[in-house]
Amino acid sequence: MEFAANLLLAGIVKGVIYGVVAMGFVIIYKCSGVLNFAHGALVLLGGYIGWALVFQAGLPPWLAIIACFAAAATVGLIIERLAMRPLVGESVMVLIMATIALDQILVGGTVTAWGGLDRQYAQIIPAGSALEVGPFFISTQHIMAAGIALLLVVGFALFFHYSRWGLAMRGVAEGHQITRSMGISVKSILSLSWALAALLGGIGGLLYGSITGFRIGLTHIGLMSIPAAFIGGLDSIPGAVLGGIIIGIVESLGTGYIGNAIGQPLSYLVLVLMMFWKPYGFFGLVRIERV
Amino acid sequence: MYYPPSGVYNDSYAKDLMIMRTGFQWVMLVVGLAAVLTLPLFSSDYVVRVTIDIFIILIAVHGINIVTGYAGQITLGQGAFMVLGGYIAGIMSQQFQFNFWLALLLSIIGSVIVGVIFALPSVKVKEMYLALVTLAAHFIIIWACLYIPGMFGLTWGATGLYLKPVSFAGLVFDSSIKFYYLAFGFAVVMTFIAKSIARSGLGRAFVAIRDNDKAAEASGININYYKLVAFAICSAYAAVSGTLTAYFIGWMNTEAMTLTDTVWMVGMVIVGGIGTTIGPIFGVVSLLWMRQAVMLASPAIESTLAGMGIGGIGSGGGVLILAFGLVILLFLIFEPRGMAHRWSIWKASVRLWPFAY
Numbered sequence: 001m002e003f004a005a006n007l008l009l010a011g012i013v014k015g016v017i018y019g020v021v022a023m024g025f026v027i028i029y030k031c032s033g034v035l036n037f038a039h040g041a042l043v044l045l046g047g048y049i050g051w052a053l054v055f056q057a058g059l060p061p062w063l064a065i066i067a068c069f070a071a072a073a074t075v076g077l078i079i080e081r082l083a084m085r086p087l088v089g090e091s092v093m094v095l096i097m098a099t100i101a102l103d104q105i106l107v108g109g110t111v112t113a114w115g116g117l118d119r120q121y122a123q124i125i126p127a128g129s130a131l132e133v134g135p136f137f138i139s140t141q142h143i144m145a146a147g148i149a150l151l152l153v154v155g156f157a158l159f160f161h162y163s164r165w166g167l168a169m170r171g172v173a174e175g176h177q178i179t180r181s182m183g184i185s186v187k188s189i190l191s192l193s194w195a196l197a198a199l200l201g202g203i204g205g206l207l208y209g210s211i212t213g214f215r216i217g218l219t220h221i222g223l224m225s226i227p228a229a230f231i232g233g234l235d236s237i238p239g240a241v242l243g244g245i246i247i248g249i250v251e252s253l254g255t256g257y258i259g260n261a262i263g264q265p266l267s268y269l270v271l272v273l274m275m276f277w278k279p280y281g282f283f284g285l286v287r288i289e290r291v
Numbered sequence: 292m293y294y295p296p297s298g299v300y301n302d303s304y305a306k307d308l309m310i311m312r313t314g315f316q317w318v319m320l321v322v323g324l325a326a327v328l329t330l331p332l333f334s335s336d337y338v339v340r341v342t343i344d345i346f347i348i349l350i351a352v353h354g355i356n357i358v359t360g361y362a363g364q365i366t367l368g369q370g371a372f373m374v375l376g377g378y379i380a381g382i383m384s385q386q387f388q389f390n391f392w393l394a395l396l397l398s399i400i401g402s403v404i405v406g407v408i409f410a411l412p413s414v415k416v417k418e419m420y421l422a423l424v425t426l427a428a429h430f431i432i433i434w435a436c437l438y439i440p441g442m443f444g445l446t447w448g449a450t451g452l453y454l455k456p457v458s459f460a461g462l463v464f465d466s467s468i469k470f471y472y473l474a475f476g477f478a479v480v481m482t483f484i485a486k487s488i489a490r491s492g493l494g495r496a497f498v499a500i501r502d503n504d505k506a507a508e509a510s511g512i513n514i515n516y517y518k519l520v521a522f523a524i525c526s527a528y529a530a531v532s533g534t535l536t537a538y539f540i541g542w543m544n545t546e547a548m549t550l551t552d553t554v555w556m557v558g559m560v561i562v563g564g565i566g567t568t569i570g571p572i573f574g575v576v577s578l579l580w581m582r583q584a585v586m587l588a589s590p591a592i593e594s595t596l597a598g599m600g601i602g603g604i605g606s607g608g609g610v611l612i613l614a615f616g617l618v619i620l621l622f623l624i625f626e627p628r629g630m631a632h633r634w635s636i637w638k639a640s641v642r643l644w645p646f647a648y
Contacts, residue, residue: 035419086624093365094623096422097561100554101619108613112596116605230423265434268427275412275424 006137007256008249013142015228015248016149017207019241021221022229023156024200029234030173031193032084034095039201040222041106046072046202047209047218048110068206069199075106076198080191088176088190107219118215145207152203156196157237169193173235224251224264227271233284242282246270294639308490327475331468339467345579346471346478347535352559352571353485354528359557360566361494362521363501364413368406368425369556370548371432372526376402376533377543378436381452382445391457391538399530405432406526407519414515429550437545451544454537470539477535481528486568488524497521498566551612555582558619564631573630581618585611 021043028036049071053064079102087098160166171179172189180186201222208221228247232239250270251263258266280286301307311317331339351369358366380398383389389397409428413421441448456465457473464470488494496517499507508514537543555578563574585592589607596606622629 035422083620083624090623090627092419093359093363094627096365096419097557098620098623100557101616101623104554104612104616105620106616108609108611108616111609112606112613113601113609116608226423226426259438261434261437265430268430272409272412272424272427272431275416275420279412279416279420 003256004253007252009138010142011249011252012245013138013146013248014252015245016146016153016241017204017211017244018221018225018228018248019244020149020152020200020207021204021225022232022240022244023153023237024197024204025225025229026232026235026237026240027156027169027193027197027200029229031169031190032095033173034092034099035226035229035234036197037096037099037222038079038102038106039197039225040219041103041110042072042075042198042201043205043208043222044216044218045075045106045110045205046198047205047214048114050202050206051209051214052114065206068202072198072202073195076194076196076201077191079198080194084190084194085187103219107216111216116216118213141211145211148203149207152200153237153241156200160237165189165192220264224267227267230271231274231281233281235285236281236283239281239283294635296642310486310490328472331471336467339471341579341583343467343471343474343539345575346474347532347539348556348559348579349478349571349575350481350535351529351532352556352563352575353481353568354525354532355556356560356563356565356568356571357485357488357497357528358521358525359560360570361489361497361501362518363497364518364521365419365422365557366425366522366525367422367550367553367557368409368428368432369525369529370550370553371429371436372402372406372529373533373536373548374436374543374545375405375432376530377537377547378440378446378452378533379530380534381454381537381543382440385452385454386445391459395531395534398534399527402526402530402533403523406522406529410519410522413518413522429553433545449544451542451547453542456541457538464538474535474539477531481531482568482572485528485571489568493517493520501566555615558615561619561627562622562629564629564634565627567629567631569634570629570631573634577630578615578618581614582611585614 021039024039024042025036028034028039046068050064050068053059053067054061057064059067083098083102084095087095090098160169168179168184168189169192171182171184172186172193176186179189204221204225205218209218212218224247225244228243229240230243231246232241232243247267247270250266254262254266274281295312299312306312311320330342351373355366355369358364376398379401380394383394383397384391405428409424412424437449440446440452446452456463457470458464462469464473496507496512499510499512500514500517504514533543533548536547540547559574559578560571561574562578563572564570586607589610592610593604593607626633
């Protein structure tokens with residue numbers, strides 16, 4: 001029982017980080033109707049930039065984190081300007097392939113710049129010690145990472161719901177022509193969304209990289225967050241967090257009770273079953289097509 | 292789009308459907324076949340092995356082209372279906388001593404059944420959701436192949452399984468030159484089948500679904516049935532390709548085809564020309580040779596990068612991924628119809644030279 005409770009807790013903590021990364025998927029999906037397969041690569045790149053700033057350039061961690069976020073957002077802006085804007089109005093299939101190509105470019109660029117080997121284990125968030133609360137064991141590092149992640153989620157949810165920019169983003173998701181006729185610049189909204197998504201990727205990379213080490217396998221968190229975003233509903237921010245926690249628990253329990261490699265297949269099995277049951281997720285907008 | 296020379300008329304449906312329309316095409320067919328058939332006689336073993344790889348991957352890419360190019364559904368599961376096909380064929384031929392053709396048949400049947408099961412959600416959702424289901428299929432199939440046959444002692448776990456060379460009718464395909472002709476035969480037959488699907492009623496139904504599924508349904512096409520058929524065909528192609536891969540390399544494990552390989556195959560469809568039968572040929576040949584070229588150059592690239600103070604071990608592989616991603620993105624932005632479109636434009640301009648309109 002204690003084993004199960006600890007697995008559950010570990011799953012929730014991990015799931016919150018998945019939720020942050022899944023939020024990046026949701027932001028791009030909301031404004032362009034496409035699942036951004038390059039998001040895992042943005043996580044990887046963000047993590048590596050942060051690592052390089054601390055351990056290669058020797059910046060103090062707080063400055064490195066700010067610089068890393070700025071760099072990640074800039075990467076997002078560049079992607080939007082050079083790759084996604086020429087493809088506005090193309091079919092969903094072309095857009096998906098473009099994001100897959102972007103994923104390859106970003107992963108390839110990261111490997112080219114830093115090599116394919118694992119980087120030294122480095123904590124940008126300090127490791128701290130293990131806390132024992134009743135039957136639970138948890139490290140302060142995990143609690144800190146999950147706390148930062150939760151703050152971000154709440155912040156983004158409020159931003160989307162109440163700010164003018166958030167409202168404009170939701171408008172862009174509905175249709176470009178209508179939004180433009182309301183005097184909203186679709187281009188700048190798309191740029192903003194990509195910058196935010198890349199920023200979230202960078203945050204996810206720093207958080208996850210501090211826990212597991214900086215290595216090419218960081219893209220794994222992108223692949224794990226796809227089912228998370230889907231289960232919650234691809235256009236819902238609270239849904240992304242709920243989905244992240246569900247996937248975190250599924251992965252943690254599966255790994256604990258079945259075997260080490262089961263996490264990813266099990267999460268995707270949940271995705272497939274979910275697709276039969278609720279194709280638009282728990283909080284997703286159900287689209288009904290009429291001829 | 293095929294622009295025939297002046298004087299070639301489509302005055303009957305049979306003529307419209309014909310593949311070979313002019314005498315010159317027959318000449319080119321004979322010359323082309325002769326060139327490919329004699330290639331192993333005057334080229335190194337390296338070239339022969341890369342060409343075998345081209346033939347095998349071409350079959351899988353034809354499958355993706357049918358489901359993505361013609362039926363308009365995205366698949367990211369082709370590599371996993373190849374692994375599945377290779378595993379079924381390997382287990383059947385090594386553990387149960389079935390001959391090559393029976394193993395191939397069972398591999399196709401098994402792959403089609405699994406493919407249709409995973410395609411079932413496609414009747415409910417479309418486009419991106421389908422990319423997700425096939426991505427799920429990838430992880431689930433790879434996991435199942437890695438662990439389930441091992442539990443029954445059919446494979447050696449993560450090591451996979453070993454295969455004896457193909458042998459039938461007294462022939463043993465144990466050298467790369469012999470296997471070259473086997474793979475070439477399969478590539479020709481599967482390309483012909485792909486072309487025949489494209490020009491038959493089945494292919495037209497696929498195209499109708501791709502272009503406008505509501506209009507297709509209004510025209511009496513059962514969308515759900517045809518989507519499943521497209522997936523079944525795609526899985527069958529993957530099974531053939533996977534079986535050949537397993538026999539060619541002599542072993543099969545779940546590392547033989549990764550998600551990266553699947554992405555490469557989808558990229559080959561785009562670079563070649565989506566929704567044409569000649570496109571996959573262009574795409575596979577050009578991208579596989581690009582991969583070989585970058586791999587040959589990667590030690591030089593790594594030392595250059597090290598001289599600039601960046602990079603590390605494995606940077607050459609990074610350059611390969613980077614180059615692939617750039618090629619796909621540039622094709623999507625500047626020539627979404629791929630090399631096949633450029634090829635037909637070039638043919639028309641050569642034919643009209645020097646008196647272009």
